[in-house]
Amino acid sequence: MRVSELAERAGVPLSAVKYYQREGLLPPGVRTAPNQVAYGDPHVRRVRLIRALLETGGLSVAATKEVVAALDADAAPLAEAFGVTQRAMSARRTQESTPSAAARARVEALAAARGWNVTAGNPGVDAAARALDGLRAIGFDAPDAYLEAYAAAAATAAAADLHALAGRGDRDAVAELMVVGTVLGDPLFAGLRRLAHEDATHALLPAPEQERAEP
Template identity: 45%
Template sequence: MRIGELSRRTGVPVPTIKYYVREGLLPPGELSSPNQARYDETHERRLRLIRALLDVGGLKVAAIAEVLQAVDDPARPVHKVLGAAADRLGPQHDTDDEELSEALVTVRELIERRGWRVHADNPAAADLAHALAALDRLGHGTFTELLDTYAEAAEQVARADLDYVDRRVAVEDLVENVVIGTVLGEAVLSALRRLAHVDRSARRFGKREGNASADA
């Protein structure tokens, strides 16, 4: 296909496609004449991945280039490629702060207790430690008592996520699913949690107050 058709099929403007080619994010098309290049389904798939990393994941061009480098490395295991994408989706923290030391120990103990095959320096571990440290500062340090319950629920969600991701074959499709699933999947999970809170609250406290309506 010509670049115009590629643009129509992906919704990416032609100047943007050319920019991605110049930045090395998208392979150049195969020259069919001095001024014409042809593109195929691999370019369409790569464009879809770039847009997912950019629009959904919020990654900068440099971070996208790092993820794509991992995708194109045939020696890198698939779970390492998926990790390279997932690691860049979370907030960046400085984990050297002293107030985080206790929270980091708690997180490492959780990882060991659950038998998770996760390195203690994983960015998500730092995110969790920051959240726990914030809870402690707000006087809710006992929230750590719920960690294993949350971890068990997270394991079920992770299994469902990977069952969905595993339907796709191409590594680029897998990475795209991870990006979309991580960002939008968390939004879905958060909304479901809030709905469940309303239901549990109505069932637990509604009866005490004599409310007939579950929506009270």
């Protein structure tokens, strides 16, 4: 198919596909005539993947390029594509401070208490520790029960992610979902937590009189 059909089938504007090409995110098509290049189904899949990472996931072009390269390294173990994605997501913010040693230690203790087998370089330790430092800054020294609830929530989501992976067919499909699920699981959870919050605050903070509907 030609590039215009590729854009149409992927449901992405043609200008976006051309942008992905210029940025080297999309593998080249097959030249079928001096002025014609043909694209196939893998390109449609790749365009959709790139869009999900860039637009919904908020990854930079550089980070997306790394993730895509890891996916294409067929010989490399899948866990590597996964690790690259985790690091690419952590690089999203430009100027992140180093979390306190105390907060890191609490996160590591939490993981150990859950029996999680994790390496010291996992960027999740710093991400969670920074959040704890921020909460502490306003005088909220998160109690164990609070952290355990968040760890339980994370375990529930991760189990669903892994179960979804097990249902995919070939290596490419598994790798794609691993990468996109890592990136999009966060906004999915964040959106649902907003809804759960609103529900809970309706009970905790009843609307003032004037906002209630007239009987």
